[in-house]
Amino acid sequence: MRFALALSLLAALLSGCASNSNRNPDGIWINQVAIDAAVKGGNLRQALLANGPNLEWRVDSKTGQASFSNGFEQSEGKITSAADGKFHIDFYGNFFEDLTIKGDDLIQAASESGPEQRFQQPKDPSPADAPPGSSFEKALYGAYMGGKWKIVDGVGAGSIVQFHPDGSIDGLPGNDRYALCLAGDCAAMSGENDSLWLEKNKQGNAWIFYRKGDQLEILQAVNQAQSDEMPDLHPGARQWLLQRD
Known part of the structure; x- marks a missing residue:
């Protein structure tokens, strides 16, 4: 009985790991940590900088493109590799970013451009054709104002x-x-x-x-x-x- 239970728990664990690594990263991801920090009060831009610099990611594995917005400008890159839930983004030789799916988070690894950051999919995203950063702004405005x-x-x-x-x-x-x-x-x-x-x-x-x-x-x-x-x-x-x- 205990052996069977242990096997079922192991299967569930392996299934969870597999689902994370195979999860589709496509869509919009926002910096919810920065929003939560801003809502607590104090200076808005300081909260965003302390938990940034990036505020929103857009990933499209079908076209092999990924981009991020920092609240002022957008940078577009090409997905050069994708395996086991890890995505290597080449910003045309200028710099690279690595993304990983872990649970409900999209994790941007620490790099020369900034520290590790975590992103979540918004509950109410803006339309796909909305300007870059729109989903982050929508979530921020709703929570902060x-x-x-x-x-x-x-x-x-x-x-x-x-x-x-x-x-x-x-x-x-x-x-x-x-x-x-x-x-x-x-x-x-x-x-x-x-x-x-x-x-x-x-x-x-x-x-x-x-x-x-x-x-x-x-x-x-x-x-x-x-x-x-x-x-x-x-x-x-x-x-x-x-x-x-």
Whole structure:
């Protein structure tokens, strides 16, 4: 009886290992660890950098292509080998990345470009033809900005604001879209401060923000650069203070 039980357990274990090694890596994988770290509070970009640099992978074994997004740019590579759940990605001679399927995770091995990172498939991915990084942004926006926020101070005090995962806004006076700055030029312009873009009818401006737990403070972004220099944004007067219910 015990021998039979041991054999069944061994078979189940071997079956699990086989299923992991043979699992299809195709699809979108996001850096959920970075999202979880950001949600805990503090500086958004610091949380992403500490758990990055890559935020999303897209793998297509049928075409032999794989790409990643870091919140600012996309790098595309070619799958040069795939065996036992391990995938070697050649970024056209510039550098290489190795991916492994382990359980529910896609693991990017440590390399010259960065430390080991873990990715998971999103519960609600963006369409396949959406821009690179869209699924990560959608998951981040839902977790980091989700819920109902009450305007405690500022224009529209007392109103309820909702930031939706698709980048739309309800209830924030003068705005119908938003975008969080994750990396790139917007990050260079705002320095150590987190920033976001607010707009209405495709016309908008950059703002500095601080998020501490269930409080969100949005301040004017004051440009201290000369007219012929790259903008140098610093926090100005507070425009809104929001509290999440």
